[in-house]
Amino acid sequence: MALNDLKSNPPRLVLGVTGSIAAFRAADLASALSQAGIQVDVVMSREATKFITALTLESLSKRPVITVDDEPIIEGIPAHIALADAADLVLVAPVTANVLAQTALGLAGDVLTSLLLATRAPIWMAPAMNGKMWEHPATVLNVETLRGRGVEFIGPDTGLLACGYEGSGRMASVAEISHKVIAFLRPPK
Numbered sequence: 001m002a003l004n005d006l007k008s009n010p011p012r013l014v015l016g017v018t019g020s021i022a023a024f025r026a027a028d029l030a031s032a033l034s035q036a037g038i039q040v041d042v043v044m045s046r047e048a049t050k051f052i053t054a055l056t057l058e059s060l061s062k063r064p065v066i067t068v069d070d071e072p073i074i075e076g077i078p079a080h081i082a083l084a085d086a087a088d089l090v091l092v093a094p095v096t097a098n099v100l101a102q103t104a105l106g107l108a109g110d111v112l113t114s115l116l117l118a119t120r121a122p123i124w125m126a127p128a129m130n131g132k133m134w135e136h137p138a139t140v141l142n143v144e145t146l147r148g149r150g151v152e153f154i155g156p157d158t159g160l161l162a163c164g165y166e167g168s169g170r171m172a173s174v175a176e177i178s179h180k181v182i183a184f185l186r187p188p189k
């Protein structure tokens with residue numbers, strides 16, 4: 001990746017992927033968005049790599065994927081800073097309760113949370129978690145904090161969750177998320 005690769009035409013999305021059971025849906029998301037003419041740079045948490053491979057996301061986004069163990073230096077700048085500066089939008093889908101809490105606290109313990117602290121691009125998050133985790137006062141407060149800083153949330157939806165419970169915590173559909181991202185990054189002329 002070269003630095004002049006980091007200018008914003010086509011529009012640039014950083015897609016953060018975290019360690020949720022919904023992480024496999026990031027594959028469809030990366031595919032839909034890159035087919036819509038958006039340059040998608042995927043940044044994965046370490047836990048996310050247990051749920052979906054970087055190889056899958058690399059094939060579908062047609063871009064190198066950044067992981068904790070494989071963060072390149074781009075013309076002297078660490079990827080989490082270069083991508084934070086180049087992004088037109090940062091979307092974390094799915095976002096875990098953990099990354100949501102870390103972001104609310106301003107913790108920067110890995111490549112994705114560092115990028116979330118470094119970027120001045122809009123940040124959108126699509127949560128996915130057990131309903132009790134989503135409704136826990138700690139998560140509610142974290143979401144309020146992040147909303148207060150301008151972070152936008154897509155979903156979660158209500159329904160049958162992967163953990164076997166019914167409730168709120170399903171990641172919003174790939175169709176809904178990609179529709180919103182495309183409308184923002186590639187608005188009709």
Ligand SMILES: Cc1cc2nc3c(=O)[nH]c(=O)nc-3n(C[C@H](O)[C@H](O)[C@H](O)COP(=O)(O)O)c2cc1C
Binds near residue numbers: 022
């Ligand atoms: C099978 C399985 C599914 C999980 N699904 C979720 C989930 O949907 N949402 C969530 O917040 N945590 C989920 N977790 C817990 C996270 O993986 C765990 O908190 C992890 O540390 C998150 O790391 P990350 O936030 O750095 O990606 C799951 C754990 C397992 C074992």
